[in-house]
Amino acid sequence: MITCATGLTADAANWPGWRGPEGDGTTTTAKNLPDAWGPTQNIKWKQEMPAWSGSSPVVWGDRIFVNTPSKESVTTPVEIPAPAPAPGSDAKKGKGKGGGGRGPAGGSIGGQELLLLCLDRATGRELWRRQVDHGNAFKMQHNSSSPSPVTDGKHVWTVSGNGLIACFDFSGAEKWRFNLVEKYGVLGANHGYGSSPVLVEGKLVVQVLHGMKTKEPSYILALNATTGAVVWRVERPTDALRESPDAYTTPAVAVIDGRRQLVVLGGNYVTGHAVANGAELWRAGGMNPKNDGAFRVVPSPTVRDGMIFAPTRKIPLLAFKAGGKGDISTSQLAWSWTDQRNAPDVPTPVSDGPRFYMAADNGTLTCLDAKTGALIYGPEDTGIGRTWASPIIADGKIFLTGQSGETAVIQAGATYKLLGKNSLDGSYTLSTPAFVDSEIIIRTGTHLYCVTR
Numbered sequence: 001m002i003t004c005a006t007g008l009t010a011d012a013a014n015w016p017g018w019r020g021p022e023g024d025g026t027t028t029t030a031k032n033l034p035d036a037w038g039p040t041q042n043i044k045w046k047q048e049m050p051a052w053s054g055s056s057p058v059v060w061g062d063r064i065f066v067n068t069p070s071k072e073s074v075t076t077p078v079e080i081p082a083p084a085p086a087p088g089s090d091a092k093k094g095k096g097k098g099g100g101g102r103g104p105a106g107g108s109i110g111g112q113e114l115l116l117l118c119l120d121r122a123t124g125r126e127l128w129r130r131q132v133d134h135g136n137a138f139k140m141q142h143n144s145s146s147p148s149p150v151t152d153g154k155h156v157w158t159v160s161g162n163g164l165i166a167c168f169d170f171s172g173a174e175k176w177r178f179n180l181v182e183k184y185g186v187l188g189a190n191h192g193y194g195s196s197p198v199l200v201e202g203k204l205v206v207q208v209l210h211g212m213k214t215k216e217p218s219y220i221l222a223l224n225a226t227t228g229a230v231v232w233r234v235e236r237p238t239d240a241l242r243e244s245p246d247a248y249t250t251p252a253v254a255v256i257d258g259r260r261q262l263v264v265l266g267g268n269y270v271t272g273h274a275v276a277n278g279a280e281l282w283r284a285g286g287m288n289p290k291n292d293g294a295f296r297v298v299p300s301p302t303v304r305d306g307m308i309f310a311p312t313r314k315i316p317l318l319a320f321k322a323g324g325k326g327d328i329s330t331s332q333l334a335w336s337w338t339d340q341r342n343a344p345d346v347p348t349p350v351s352d353g354p355r356f357y358m359a360a361d362n363g364t365l366t367c368l369d370a371k372t373g374a375l376i377y378g379p380e381d382t383g384i385g386r387t388w389a390s391p392i393i394a395d396g397k398i399f400l401t402g403q404s405g406e407t408a409v410i411q412a413g414a415t416y417k418l419l420g421k422n423s424l425d426g427s428y429t430l431s432t433p434a435f436v437d438s439e440i441i442i443r444t445g446t447h448l449y450c451v452t453r
Contacts, residue, residue: 017058024303029436032395032438033435037424043451047125051145052445053067056433058149058150059436059441060153064441067160069110069115071111109143111136113134114134115131116132117129124450133162140192147161147196150197150204159195164180165197176227178223188213188246189248190212190246193248195248195251198251200253200275207266212245220273220278234279240268244268244292248297254303256322260275268288270283270308282332283327288312298346299344299345306321307371308321317336334371342364343360347360349391357398363383363402364382365379384401389402392432397411398412401429404426409421424444424449425446440452
């Protein structure tokens, strides 16, 4: 029997890491979530953040954890160019919220300290902050605080964009730290490091897939989550050229025949690895059929109900049946999507089992049959414009947040139905929200909000 799920070993009522309790962008425990909110509607509290970040909030019990730079201490703005509009987007016509993408107001990247904040979930009040690292830089629309933390309810682990890994307990006491650069050499991704850590079977797993700015090999590393000691490190070979070895993805965890496997996407391949020792179990190619040298990958793999979905730099998006050993490029391939109007370049897709939903960077949503790839609907324009956050399925709805901080709420199912569009403060927003009980924790470019009925 083959199933797919994650191995976060977490109480599903919490939001312990990026993309939730299953690590797949879904939750079954968040209920009675609002369809509508605004600056003065259905806001339980809001808390100002020191600076903007692409890092998403994580939640356990009465605690919220966020990565962030410190507040900027200088007034000289950094010039941040707007990215080109997505093909077919309203931005090309001068329409739509978010336009072709925006940098933070005034070009600020935040201060040089890279921090972990602990907030009280009931009030948003800051309980403590700890400096994880020092040295912040602008990295092609994000900064050095992008990786999201992960927690097990007793400890919280965080990674900086400079490769510093740290573990704290819930009181803020530091337990250990580990420096990837000092141990294994420079991080060489063209746009900076942005992968989030994954907690599985007592191990903290981080991936480093790079090549544009280094000759160091790509690798996957597992640390003992309690002590920070190296459990294993395996190199992940690739024949990708120039920038194509670079990946900003986060590993997924599949349970296949009762055993957990790490699913790693990037460098022109998707691979499966044993959690115990990191050994590669299977590999699929076809991600970059033209061997393009600028084929970095941002969206992460998604696993759900016996399927492994592998997005790339828009197209092709490949879907594989979980299982098999060695080269599964052909034997396990279920379908391939090749229409770039629909496919994502940054947002990670999500599945509810029978259906597969992908948000393009221009804020449109497309729904496919998860098993066959047949089009169900789309692309449908949600009206929120440029979008880099990933869609989340909760309470029978799809939540998608754009760069302007506006969130579209869509009914999950075979028929497209937009339930609402909800604005907050209009600031530069890259973060994916968290969903716990009847609350949505949304991080914009300036504030953290708790949204509830």
